[in-house]
Amino acid sequence: MxxxxxxxxxxxxxxxxxxxxxxxxxxxxxxxxxxxxxxxxxxxxxxxxxxxxxxxxxxxxxxxxxxxxxxxxxxxxxxxxxxxxxxxxxxxxxxxxxxxxxxxxxxxxxxxxxxxxxxxRESADRWCHRLLAPTIMERLVLAEGFSLVQVAAPESFFEKTLKELAIRNRYEVNVVAVRRTIQETDDQGRTTTRQFIISVPMPDSVIKPGDVLLLIGSDDAIAAFPTD
Amino acid sequence: MxxxxxxxxxxxxxxxxxxxxxxxxxxxxxxxxxxxxxxxxxxxxxxxxxxxxxxxxxxxxxxxxxxxxxxxxxxxxxxxxxxxxxxxxxxxxxxxxxxxxxxxxxxxxxxxxxxxxxxxRESADRWCHRLLAPTIMERLVLAEGFSLVQVAAPESFFEKTLKELAIRNRYEVNVVAVRRTIQETDDQGRTTTRQFIISVPMPDSVIKPGDVLLLIGSDDAIAAFPTD
CATH class of the missing domain: 3.40.50.720 (NAD(P)-binding Rossmann-like Domain)
Incomplete structure (x- = not known):
């Protein structure tokens, strides 16, 4: 160390x-x-x-x-x-x-x-991005004009597969991972919340309400991504 | 607006x-x-x-x-x-x-x-991550214990395909994108540097010297990822 x-x-x-x-x-x-x-x-x-x-x-x-x-x-x-x-x-x-x-x-x-x-300065830069694009939860700048962002899945995506949504063709962004929050109730009736990451979303992966999408794309494409 | x-x-x-x-x-x-x-x-x-x-x-x-x-x-x-x-x-x-x-x-x-x-506080948190894992260029916490990081591709990966490297099986992380820097010389002999993102790396994508890998995985798996 x-x-x-x-x-x-x-x-x-x-x-x-x-x-x-x-x-x-x-x-x-x-x-x-x-x-x-x-x-x-x-x-x-x-x-x-x-x-x-x-x-x-x-x-x-x-x-x-x-x-x-x-x-x-x-x-x-x-x-x-x-x-x-x-x-x-x-x-x-x-x-x-x-x-x-x-x-x-x-x-x-x-x-x-x-x-x-x-x-x-670092904080102001990050907050500027967040305030201008409030649906974007976090952004990582990958190269000039290219970012990875976390976005709440819009309602119009719910219960559809990635294949049906054709996100790549329609919005020129790639979904590289999905974060899902699930609630589990044990046999004593206690509810716990757990988050997991689908880090290789497949064409037949279904988007669920509450999912967070991790997108990579140009800043313009990300700005045009639907927010419902 | x-x-x-x-x-x-x-x-x-x-x-x-x-x-x-x-x-x-x-x-x-x-x-x-x-x-x-x-x-x-x-x-x-x-x-x-x-x-x-x-x-x-x-x-x-x-x-x-x-x-x-x-x-x-x-x-x-x-x-x-x-x-x-x-x-x-x-x-x-x-x-x-x-x-x-x-x-x-x-x-x-x-x-x-x-x-x-x-x-x-935000800055200290980010710098702590950077200092403890100096090969990690940036980290985005996705869920408790799960992160997305940017890591310089280790030398042992150069000129190999993702399929050959079997990164997912060997290191329990997924490569979700690759950032590549290329130098281009125009007909007047001027050199320009350009970065681009391979946002859907394929099994036959070849890792090049200077590539930056975007990995998703558990914090433990990321900590164990090779740095050469």
């Missing part, structure tokens, strides 16, 4: 440090704020209250030996930039830095950041 | 307002900070400097008539909560509010928020 340093325990860094540690990774969590460091102490391998712009302190904590360092500092661009630069200087192979604007992202990349995180 | 109000023009709200307007939607952008309002004035239908906790001002600007209001206020939970409540009171059908913690998300939902945005 790789070793990680997470520097800056704001909302982004704190959650990331916890998630990585929960998944079994060795995490060194660093912040200047003693309270934040205390909050995460029991959940990560090492929690240190220190100034991440102090090269010898970084080395003393073994941060030069991690595989990936994430600089989650969201406020104080100078701190984020200096820390990024220092982490590359001491030999961290992969440094991911949080930027709050495109200009800052460019500067961090020039300083040596291998990847940029911009939570607000 | 639906009408949107974006209240709070921080990094998240500002980007969202611009993206929605660029896509042709009618956007009312609201902030208390005159500079932020000026920044977006030329890009949206209406930009207003006002206190979003003033019911009559909201109505005067027609915010009671929008289809969706997004409360992007990230600092000042009281403001976010009051604005959310007020928007529901004046009859906005869908209100999406930004929360910076789970507790706040619960409160906003009880007040009437129809959806919650938490950019830092």
């Amino acid at each position: 790789e070793r990680f340093a997470v520097i800056g325990l704001g909302r982004f860094g704190m959650r990331l440090a916890r998630l990585l540690a929960e998944a079994g990774a060795e995490v060194i969590a660093v912040d200047r704020d003693r309270d934040l460091v205390e909050d995460v102490r029991d959940q990560v391998a090492v929690a240190v209250c220190m100034d991440a712009m102090d090269e010898s302190a970084l080395r003393a904590q073994g941060i030069d030996k991690v595989d990936v360092a994430v600089v989650g500092i969201g406020t104080g661009f100078e701190d984020a930039a200096l820390t990024t630069s220092l982490l590359k200087t001491i030999g961290v192979p992969r440094v991911i830095s949080r930027a709050t604007s495109n200009t800052r992202a460019r500067i961090l990349t020039r300083i040596g950041a291998d990847d940029i995180v911009n939570p607000e | 639906e009408r949107f109000a974006v209240i709070g023009l921080g990094r998240f709200g500002m980007r969202l307002a611009r993206l929605l307007a660029e896509a042709g939607a009618e956007v009312i952008a609201v902030d208390r900070d005159r500079d932020l309002v000026e920044d977006v004035r030329d890009q949206v239908a209406v930009a207003v400097c006002m206190d979003a906790m003033d019911e009559s001002a909201l109505r005067a600007q027609g915010i009671d008539k929008v289809d969706v209001a997004v409360v992007g206020i990230g600092t000042g939970f009281e403001d976010a909560a009051l604005t959310t409540s007020l928007l529901k009171t004046i009859g906005v059908p869908r209100v999406i509010s930004r929360a910076t913690s789970n507790t706040r998300a619960r409160i906003l939902t009880r007040i009437g928020a129809d959806d919650i945005v938490n950019p830092e």
Whole structure:
């Protein structure tokens, strides 16, 4: 398992440090704020209250030996930039830095950041897609102009087979999987809900009410897909 | 096209307002900070400097008539909560509010928020997946324990057909699409790069170096998928 340093325990860094540690990774969590460091102490391998712009302190904590360092500092661009630069200087192979604007992202990349995180930007991009196409539950951009989306099956599809619907010819999209939610009642009358994935839909697969279709297609074709 | 109000023009709200307007939607952008309002004035239908906790001002600007209001206020939970409540009171059908913690998300939902945005949390979740499985380029959670991921085709797959590889039987995942990057040189010797999607891979489809595979499977099966 790789070793990680997470520097800056704001909302982004704190959650990331916890998630990585929960998944079994060795995490060194660093912040200047003693309270934040205390909050995460029991959940990560090492929690240190220190100034991440102090090269010898970084080395003393073994941060030069991690595989990936994430600089989650969201406020104080100078701190984020200096820390990024220092982490590359001491030999961290992969440094991911949080930027709050495109200009800052460019500067961090020039300083040596291998990847940029911009939570607000990423989130706004995703929500824009969701709001403009409310029937689309999630979108994964596959290539320019091509996406995979999850769409609630329109009512006009219910109880028809994929062959009858001729989705590929009619709408120029491909159904690559179907997510179905089923309710099961056991012999004590308890109802449980279970979701499963039909990951190779066949021509004779029947669409049921509540099904979610996973479609691949051009963004234009997806925009024209029926929503009832 | 639906009408949107974006209240709070921080990094998240500002980007969202611009993206929605660029896509042709009618956007009312609201902030208390005159500079932020000026920044977006030329890009949206209406930009207003006002206190979003003033019911009559909201109505005067027609915010009671929008289809969706997004409360992007990230600092000042009281403001976010009051604005959310007020928007529901004046009859906005869908209100999406930004929360910076789970507790706040619960409160906003009880007040009437129809959806919650938490950019830092969403981003940390995605980055955790990416960091733990660096060969996985992107992941879409389809159901509990089931995902769709994009993975670089391992070298051992190159020049083999899907039938030869027997991916489904060997690795318990399905290849639902392949992304291929091709370089084309025109008669003037200019090289362009183009990506396309093979959205119905056939048994005799051959995997090429540089291909990206889109796999669906259980999270365990995906974790065990070869990376060379």
